[in-house]
Every structure is written in structure tokens, then in C-alpha cells.
Amino acid sequence: MNIDAGIRLDSFELIAYGLDDNIDLALPALLLAADEYPNLDANRYLAELDRLADLALTQEICIAADECDAARRLALFLGGQCGFTGNVRNYYDPKNSFLNDVLDRRVGIPITLSLVLIEVGRRLGLPMVGIGLPGHFVAGCQNEHGDTMLIDMFNGGVTVSHDECVSRLSAIGIAFDPAQHLKPVTSKVFLCRMLANLRAIYVRNSDVDRTIRVVERMTCLCADEAECYRYIGNRFLRNDRAIEAARCFKQYLHHQPHSEHSNEVRETLSDLLTKRALRN
Numbered sequence: 001m002n003i004d005a006g007i008r009l010d011s012f013e014l015i016a017y018g019l020d021d022n023i024d025l026a027l028p029a030l031l032l033a034a035d036e037y038p039n040l041d042a043n044r045y046l047a048e049l050d051r052l053a054d055l056a057l058t059q060e061i062c063i064a065a066d067e068c069d070a071a072r073r074l075a076l077f078l079g080g081q082c083g084f085t086g087n088v089r090n091y092y093d094p095k096n097s098f099l100n101d102v103l104d105r106r107v108g109i110p111i112t113l114s115l116v117l118i119e120v121g122r123r124l125g126l127p128m129v130g131i132g133l134p135g136h137f138v139a140g141c142q143n144e145h146g147d148t149m150l151i152d153m154f155n156g157g158v159t160v161s162h163d164e165c166v167s168r169l170s171a172i173g174i175a176f177d178p179a180q181h182l183k184p185v186t187s188k189v190f191l192c193r194m195l196a197n198l199r200a201i202y203v204r205n206s207d208v209d210r211t212i213r214v215v216e217r218m219t220c221l222c223a224d225e226a227e228c229y230r231y232i233g234n235r236f237l238r239n240d241r242a243i244e245a246a247r248c249f250k251q252y253l254h255h256q257p258h259s260e261h262s263n264e265v266r267e268t269l270s271d272l273l274t275k276r277a278l279r280n
Contacts, residue, residue, distance in 0.1 A: 012217065026099060026119045028191055029112075033098040035213055045100050049116070052082065053123035061124070068149045071126050071141035072159055075117055079157030082106065084113055086154035097198045111137040111194055113153035129184035132193060133165065134174055140184065148182050188221045195221075203232055208244040212251055219255060226255035230265060237268070246272045 012031040026049055030042040059077050064070035078084045087096050087107040095101035102108035102116060114130055117139045121128035131140040131150060138160060140148040150160040160168075166176045185193070195218045202211040215228045233248030249269040256262060 012220065023187055024119065024122070025115060025187060025190060028187075029099040029115060029194065032191070032195065032217060033100050035217070036094070036098060036210075037100065040100055045103050048103050049119050050123060052078070052116075052120045055082075056120065056124065066143065067126050068141045068143050070124070071117075071121055071128060071139075071149065071151065072157075074121055074124070074126070075139070075151045075153060075157030075159075077157075078117055078120065079153060084108070084116060084153060085156055086110070086113065092201050092204070094198060094201050097194055097201075108154075109137075109197060110152070110154040111190075111197065114139040114151075115190075115194075117151060117153050117157070130190045131182060132185045132189065133181055134169060135172055136168065137193065140182070142184075150182075192218055192221050199228065199232075203235060206236075206239070206241060206244065208236070208241075208247060212247060215251070226252060229255065230261060233265075233268075237272075242272050242275070 012028060012034075024046075026046055027042065030040065030045055034040045034042070056074050056077055059073070059081070061070050061073045061077065064073050083106040084102075085107055087093060087109065090096075091109065095105065096107065096109040097112060099112060099115060102112045108116075111130070114137050118128040118130060121139075121141070127142050129140045129142060129148075131138045131148070133150075136152070136154070139151045139153060141151070142148050150165070152158050152160050162176075162178070165178075165181070169176045169181070195214050199211060199214045199218070202208075202214060211232055212229075215226075215232070218228065219226045229248045229252035233245045233252060236242075236245035236248060246269055249265050249272070252265055253262060253269070
């Protein structure tokens with residue numbers, strides 16, 4: 001897929017409004033990365049996914065017994081010969097959440113590595129989906145009987161059994177429910193989860209500009225995400241970051257002028273602005 005070289009950031013909003021579960025997720029993911037890299041050449045990275053798919057056809061994937069076996073072989077190819085793996089040394093590096101950086105550096109977090117596998121797999125006609133296991137995103141391949149094979153790209157492309165799911169979730173106090181936990185995520189949820197990872201990193205680093213930018217993208221996908229502005233504003237406020245808190249509260253009121261919390265936020269914002277004016 002080639003896109004207009006002049007495509008700009010507002011293109012993400014156009015895609016978000018018309019997003020469905022059949023769209024190539026690589027394109028909106030690259031448009032999100034363009035927030036950080038304004039001169040990003042999306043076509044270059046779409047071509048890299050095409051190249052990986054073509055290269056995979058020269059490997060043992062071509063003798064797979066079925067689609068899920070092909071997906072398993074593809075994952076091992078990407079994790080082995082191509083070197084895609086989890087960034088265990090610097091998990092919270094924002095670059096792990098940008099598809100262009102993941103393709104360049106061959107390291108990432110579970111969701112972006114799963115995205116690489118899914119998009120390469122889809123180019124090969126494989127029925128790949130994203131599976132949002134609590135605490136660890138994986139890719140899935142669904143066979144003709146409706147069964148889902150899970151693949152963990154963060155750990156080199158290994159498959160994950162039912163018993164391993166039970167064990168992983170039990171370790172964080174969650175009872176494994178296949179009907180709930182193995183349900184493929186929608187495209188909007190997929191992108192929102194990518195953005196949520198970035199939001200957590202930016203809040204942790206008190207990077208208010210990038211935090212607001214990310215939440216703005218999230219509101220394009222789901223209006224309810226505007227509530228994040230109030231949450232983040234209160235978090236900044238508790239850490240005596242009044243200026244940052246005020247900016248978040250202003251964004252909240254812009255998106256939610258008549259919510260049940262709007263008057264409370266207005267009062268808090270008014271107090272912050274009054275205190276700031278008294279100091280000037």
C-alpha cells in the first residue's frame with residue numbers, strides 16, 4: 001500500500017472516524033508515530049512490512065500444514081532470523097511504541113511486536129488478530145474451527161498454551177476466562193492500547209505536552225477517553241504541578257463541558273488560575 005507523500009497528522013483523525021476491523025493497522029500506527037516524527041516516510045515502513053512478507057515466503061512457511069502452522073513458522077522467522085524481540089533492558093522507552101522504531105531497531109513491547117507479526121501475516125493472507133491478555137498483549141491466529149493459537153512475539157515468537165495463560169493470569173490474581181480473554185480486540189481498542197502505553201510513560205516522565213497530544217489522539221478513537229484529562233490533571237495536581245494540571249483541566253472542559261464533573265473541574269481550574277495570578 002502506498003500513501004500520498006503529503007499525508008499529514010490530521011489524516012489520523014480521518015482514519016479514526018472511519019476505522020473498521022479490516023483496515024491495515026500499520027498505517028494509523030505510523031500516523032501516530034508521525035506525531036513524534038513529523039517527517040516520517042510512512043511508505044518506507046509499509047514497504048518494509050511488504051519486504052518481510054516476501055522474505056517469509058522463501059522460508060519454511062511455504063510448507064506449513066495449515067494457516068496456524070504458517071503463523072507459528074512466521075513468528076519464529078521474525079523472532080529468529082529477523083531478530084524481533086522484546087526490549088527487556090529498556091521496556092519504558094517510548095520508541096518501543098512507535099512502529100517505525102520497532103521496524104528499525106527490531107525491539108519493542110508486546111503490542112507493537114504483535115502488530116509487526118499481524119501485519120506481515122495479513123500480507124500473507126493469514127487470519128491474524130490481536131489478543132489483549134491482561135498485562136501482556138499477544139497475537140492470535142484463528143483456525144477454521146474457531147480455535148485460537150496464541151503467539152508471544154515479545155519472547156521470540158513462541159506459542160502460548162492454555163495452561164500458560166492460566167498460570168500467567170493466576171500470577172496477577174485473575175482467573176483465566178477464554179471467552180473473555182481470547183476475544184480479538186477491535187482496531188480502535190488496539191490503537192487505544194498502544195496510546196495508553198505511551199500515555200503512561202509520558203505521565204510518568206511528567207511530559208505534559210506529549211501526554212496531552214496522546215490523549216487527544218485517544219479521544220479521536222473513543223470520546224470517553226476525554227476523562228483521561230481529568231485523571232491526569234488530578235495526578236499533576238497531587239504532585240504540585242499546577243501549570244500542567246491546569247492545561248489538562250482546560251482540555252477536559254473543552255471535550256466535556258457538561259459532564260457530571262465539569263463544575264468541579266471548573267472550580268479547581270479557577271482556583272489554580274487565581275493562585276497563579278496572585279503570584280504574578
